[in-house]
Structure formats: structure tokens, C-alpha cells
Amino acid sequence: MRFNYIFFAVLIAVVQNLQGQSKIKCDLIEISSIAFDKSPNIKRNYYAIQNAEGELQVQWSTFDFNLNSGLSYQNSRLNLYDDDPRNQYIERSLKSNNVDFSAALQKRFRTSQIAEVSLRYLYNDSNFPLNTFNQFVGQFYGNHTGVINLSLTQPLLRGRGKKIATTGEQVANLYIDKNKFDYEFTNSYEILQIGIAYWTYYTAFKSLDVYIENENRVRNVLEITKELIKADKKPESDMAQVNADLTNQERLTFTARQNLYNARLNLGRAIGLSDQESEQLGDPTSDFPMVDQSGYKENIDKKAFIKSAKDNRADLKAIQKVTEAVELQYQLAQNNLKPQLDLTGFGYYGSTSVGNGVDKTFSSFTHNQGQDVGIGAKLTFSFALNNNLAKGNYEINKIAVKDQAVISDNTQRNVDLNVNVALNNLNNSVLILEKAKESMGFHKEAFDNEKIKFQMGLTTLLNLMLFQERFTYSELEYLNAEQQFSNAIISLRHETGTLISKESLNFKVLQNAFYTVPNTEN
Template sequence: MRLYYSFFAIWIAAVNNLQSQSKIKCDLTEISSIAFDKSPNIKRTYYAIQNAEGELQVQWSTFDFNLNSALSYQNSRLNLYDADPRNQYIDRSLKSNSVDFSAGLQKRFRTSQIAEVSLRYLYNDSNFPLNTFNQFVGPFYGNHTGVLNFSLTQPLLRGRGKKTATTGEKTASLYIDKNKFDYEFTNSYEILQIGIAYWTYYTAFKSLDVYKQNESRVRNVLEITKELIKADKKPESDMAQVNADLTNQERLTFTAQQNLYNARLNLGRAIGLSDEESQQLGDPASDFPVVTESGYKENIDKKALIKRAKDNRGDLKAIQKVTEAVELQYQLAENNLKPQLDLTGFAYYGSTSVGNGVDKTFSSFVNNQGQDLGVGAKLTFTFALNNNLAKGNYSINKIAVQDQAIISDNTRRNVDLNINAALNNLNNSVLILEKAKESMGFHKEAFDNEQIKFQMGLTTLLNLMLFQERFTYSELEYLNAEQQFSNAIISLRHETGTLVSKENLDFKVIPNAFYTVPNTEN
């Protein structure tokens, strides 16, 4: 039997240990780190960076080497007319074979030129025994021709210059930077939401404790009332009031438990946890920040905070990159209003050889007889008379530049307003917290005094219950004031871009970001 109890005790300990291990430690910094891997919004913003990198690769393709080749073979049979003099050499049917092979390599340079090298080889034979010089060579005697071409095209109007040629590439690079800054700002925003959700969870956790203590105080009043009734110091009817108050306090405790459960799930939602994972969140382990340790001081320099925001905020940097990209696209659209005038210089070399055999194939490129060498140039002019496509794109991009300027100005304006509001909230939250603490102390003292007077029969039960409710309400108000102060710190951190730090694309919460106000001296 003793062995059985020992085994049972070990089993209970193992189960408790397993349950404790399955809990997620609810430390504010640790759960924030989990969000970098779990948050759907953070993941989606990271995918936007990869998508932009894919777009850059698409733009690189403009400057790829393009290889093209073609091979064709043709066999033909021509029935000659009776009057055709070739009938005396062949049996009324001219049979021929031909092979045509071509290969070319084209490259567009970032300086806007287009270079092309091409090679062409042609072979043909027929059953006609005479060559072009009326020499008898026999049927199916082959003719080989090889030609090598080189051309270089320089745009003179539309598409001219490195700046125009690389617009797509530069624009794609700017959008990569833009999405990286968006990713940075999204991380900050998600950590802000986690911080707010955590302080709500912590407030709900502490509020439940307040309600339980209040319920305990009511039960204590109930016991005191029973003793006073037994001593004929209080009427029996007071029991109904105390029982009604106790029932109401039990209801409030159940409501607080429900609020705590919902707050835990909402915190898990903000982190990116599933329902099962959210329920594994442990009790909150990080306490509220303390004003004296937060670095808070009166008359914080608002201009310094705004400057820090403009230096650090990812959304402002992202908007600047978009502005640069839109301006580049506008310049390209302006360039496309011009007609297209291209100057092409070219050179070619060709040679021929006759006869059958593989050696004749290669000698066609170097044979001295039949060599053909030349250089030249040409101008190509293209212009759409109405040019509606270019004009329409120009108008669209011009409006986009103007619209982006409004977006940029509006964002900076809102940053100034948001920092002003966040700083005002911080200042007020400190004052509210101080007054809430003072109020809670006075209400506790008043309740303790009223409780003594009640035991002495110097006050009524109704007064005691009233003072008790006021004390409980002051405790809850103090918790709300602490939550407000905590939220004010992280909101100001987010607005100034000092909530998270990054190394490349790896992010982490700045140490003490949840507990200290931004430093305005750096």
C-alpha cells in the first residue's frame, strides 16, 4: 500500500510538472519576441519584401542576354514547263533541298544602347547539274553561305540615357526599401498592440484579485453582522442587506473572471497564437512601470520627440522611397512623350563556298572567293500621331506625383499631431496616477475607520457598505490609471519610432521600451 501511495504521488507530481511546462511564460518582452515569428501581419509584410525583390529581378531581365536561334529544312519539287530549257538536263522535275540556320545574341545596356550579334548559315542544292556560271558540276552539288552581322543601336530621343534605361530597376529597388521600412513600422505597430493587450490582461488579472478581496471583506462584514445580531446590537434585517451585497460581489467576481479569460485570448490573438496556445498563457509576470523609474520628467521637449520620429519611423522612410519612385516613373513618362529616333551602326562579313562535305560548311565563313564585307548606318523614326498612350501615362504619373506629395505632407502632419497627443496623454496619465493613488489611500483609511465604528455600533451597515464600495472602486481606478500610464509610454515609443530595433531584418524590442519614456537628449 505504501508503494502504491508513493507511485501515485510521483504520478501527480509528473502531471503537474508537465502542465507547468506546457504553460507559456507571460513575460512582456518574451511574448513580444514570439510575435516576430507568429504574427500574421508581420509575416505578410515580410512576404511583401520578397515580392518586391521578385519585381526587381523582373526589371533585371531587361538587361539579360537574349539568345535566339532557328533551324529550318526544306525539300521542294518543281515541275518545269515544256519550254523550260532546263528540261534537257533533268527529267522535267526540279528537286531541291535547303537548310537555313541562324543564331543571334542581343544585349541591352544600362547606358540605353542595344547590341546584337548574329550568325546565319544557308545551304542549298538541286538536281540541276549546272552552277550559276553554267559550269557542269553534277546534280545535288551544294552551295554554302555564311554571314556574320554586328549592330549597335543608340536611341537619340525616347529611351535615351542611363537614367531612362534604368528607371524600372531603380524603381523596383526603391520599393524593396519601401517594403523593408513598412516591415519595420509593422513590427513596431504589432508590438504596440501586444503591449496594450498585455496591460489589459494584467489589469484584468489584478482586478480579479481586487474583486476577490472585496468579496472577502463582505464575507467578513457578514460574520461581524452575525455576531452583532447575536449581541442584540444590530437588527436581524441587516442580514438581508449583507447577503444582497455579497451576492452582488460574487457576481462581479464572475464577471472579472470572464474579463480575464477574454483578455488572455485577446493577448494571444495579438501575438499570433492559436486558441489552444492562447489558453496556455500563464499569469502575467511583468508589473506596471513606475513613474520614478521611467525617466519621466515634466516639460519633455516635444520638438526633440518629433525629430526622433522623423529620424526613426519606418512609415516616414517608406513614404520617402515611394515619393522617389513615383518621381522616377513621372520622368520616364515625360521621356516617352518624345518620338523614337534610333541610330543603328552595323557591320557584316560573309563568304560562300561550293561543294559537298562538312569542310565546305565551315569554309563558307572564311573562303576568300565570294567574300562580302560591309559597314553602314541607318536611322529609324517612330512616332504615334495622336500619341494618346504616352500622353495618358504622363497625365497619370503627373497626378501620382501630386497625390504622393499630399500623402507625404499629411503623414508628417499626423505624426506631429500624434506625438503631441501621446505626450499629452503621458503627462495627464502621470497626474491621474498620482491622484488615483492618493484617492485609494484616503478611501482605505475611511473604510478602515468606518469598519471600526460599525463594530462599535456607531454607524449603520449601509454606510459601511457604501465606504467599502468606494474603496473597491478606488482600487480599480488606480489599476486603470496604472494601465493608462503604461499604455502612454508604449504609445509614445511607437509614435517616435523607438519601440523596436533592427539588425538587417531581425527585430527585437528595445530594452526597457515598455518601462521608460524616449530619451530626448540623443
């Protein structure tokens, strides 16, 4: 029996230990760090960065080396007319073979020029035994021709200049920066939501304690009432009132447990946890911030916080990047209104060789006979007479610039307003917290006094229950005031862009972000 007892005791200890290990420690900094890996919104914004980097690679393709090549072979047979003089050399049918190979390497430079190197090789033979000089060479005697060409094209109007040629690349880089700033702002917003959800969870956790304590106070009143009834100091009917109050307090305790459970799951939702993971969240361990340790000061300089928001908020930086990108696209649209006028300089070298054999193929590029060398230049002009495509794109981009200016101004306006609101909430939350603490102290004192008076038979049960309810309500109001102050701090942190810090794309929550007001003096 003793052995079995020891065995079950050890087993229970092991199970409890495993259950404890499976719990997720509910510390504000730790759960915020988990969100960087778990939050779907954070993941999606990170993918947006990778998508923008892919778009940059697409724009790089404009300046890739492009290799074009072709190879064709043709075998033909021509039946000659009766009067064709070639009939004396061949039997009524002219048979020929032709091979045509070409290859070109083209490169567009970021300075807007286009360079091209091309090579062409031609081979033909036939059963006609005479060559072009009426010399007898025999049937199917090959003719080889090789040509190398080098050209450089300079746009003179449309597409001229490095700034225009690299517009797509510049815009793609700006959108990469924009998405990185969006990623940073999303992280800050998600941490804000986690902070609010945590303080809701912590308030629900502490509220449950208040309801349990209040339920115990009612039970204590019940015991006091029983004693007073026994001593004939209170009527038996008072028991019904106390029992009714106790039943109601038990109902409120059950509701508080339900609210706590819901708050835990909502916190898990904000972090990005699954249903099972959310249920593994442990009791909250991070306490409410304290006013005297938060760095809060009266008469806070609003302008300093607005300046901090302008310097730190990632969404403002993202909008600035979009503004720059839209302006670049507008400049490109202006450039595309111009006609296409290109100046091309070129040089070529070629020669021919005759005869069969592989050596004749390569000697066609070096053979002195039939050697042809030349240089030249050409102007190419093209312009759509109505030019509706360019005009339409120009109007679209012109409106986009104006629209982006409205977006930028409106965002800045809302940032100023949000900082103002966050500061006002912080100031009021401090005042509310102070008054809630005073009120709770007075209500506790009043309830304690009323309880003594009740024991002495100097007051009614109804008055005692009323003072007890007021004291419980003041405790809950104090918790709500602490939650409001905590939310005000992180809201101000988010609005001023000081909630998180970053190193490259790795983010972390500042250790004092949930507990201190942003320092605008640095």
C-alpha cells in the same frame, strides 16, 4: 497502501510538472519575441519584401542576354515549262533542297545601348547540273553561304541615357526598401497591440485580486455583523443587507474571472497564437512601469519628440521611397513622349563555298571566294501620330506625383498630431495616476475608520457598505490609471519610432521600451 500512496503522489507531481512546462511564460519581452514568428501580419509584410525582390529580378531581365535561333529545311519540286531551256539537262522537274540556320545574341546595356551579334548559314542545292557560271558541276552540288553581323544601336531620343534605361530597376529597388520599412512599421504596430493587450490582461489579473479581496472583506463584515447581532448591537435585518452585498460581490468576482479569460485569449490573438496556445498563457509576470523610474519629466519638449518621429518612423521612410519611385516613373513617362530615333552602326562579314561535305559548311565563313565585308550605319525613326498611349501615361504619372505629395504631407501632419496626442496622454496619465493613488489611500483610511466605528456601533451597516464599495472602486481606478500610464508609454514609443530595434531584417523589442519614455537628448 503506503506504496500506492507514494505512487499516486509521484504521478500527481509529474502531471503537475508537465502541465507547468506546457505553460507559456507571460513575460512582455518573451511574448513580444514570439510574435515575430507567429503574427500573421508580420509574416505577410515579410512576404511583401520577397515579392518586391521578385519584381526586381523581373526588371533585371531587361538586361539579360537574349539568344534567338531558328532552323528551317525546305524541299521543293518545280515542273518546268516546255520552252524552259533547262529541260535539256533535267527531266521536266527541278528539285531543290534549302537549309537556313540563324542565331542572334542580343544584349541591352544599362547605358541604353543595344548590341547584337548574329550568324546566318544558308545551304542550297538542286538537280540542275550547271552552276551560276554555267559550269558543269553535276546534280545536287551544294552552295554554302555564311554571314556574321555585329551591330550597336544608340537611342537618340526616347529611351536615351542610363537613368531612363534603368528606371524599372531603380523603382523595383525603391519598393524593396519601401516594403522593408513597411515591415519595420508593422512590427512596431504589432508590438504596440501586444503591449496594450498585455496591460489589459495584467489589469484584469490584478482586478480579480481586488474583487476577491473585496469579497473577503464583505465576508468579514458578515462575521462582524453576526457577532454584533448576537450582542444585540445590531438588528437581525442587517443580515439581509450583508448577504445581498456578498452575493453581488460574488457576481462581480465571476465577471472578473470571465474578463481575465477573455483578456488572455485576446492577448494570444494579438501575439498570433491559436486558441489552444492562448489558453496556455501563464499568469502575467511583468509589472506596471513606475513613474519615478520611467524617465518622465514635466514640461517635455514636444519638438524633440516630433523630430525623433521624423528620424525614426519607418512609415515616413517608406512614403519617401514611394515618392522617389513615383517621380522616376513620371520622368520615364516624360521621356516616352519623345519620338523613337535610333542610330545603329553595324559591320558584317560573309563568304561562300561550293561543294558537298561537312568541311564545306565551316569553310563558308573563311573561304576567300565570294568573301563580302562591309560596315554601315542607319537611322530608324518611329512615332505614333496621336501618341495617346504616351500622353495618357504621362497624365497618369503626373497626377500620381501630385497625389503622392498629398499623401506624404498628410502622413507627416498625422504624425505630428499623433505625437502631440501621445504626449498629452502621457502627461495626463501621470496626473491621473497620482490622484488615483491619493484617492485610494484616502478611501482605504476612510473604510478602516468606518469599520472601527461600525464595530463600536457608531455608524450604520449601509454607511460601511458604501465606504467599502468606494474603496474597491478606488482600487480598480488606480489599476486603470496604471494601465493608462503603461499604454501611454508604449504609444509614445510607437509614435516616435523607438519601440523596436532592428539589425537587417531581424527585429527585437528594446528591453526598456515598455517601461521608459524615449530619450530625445541623444
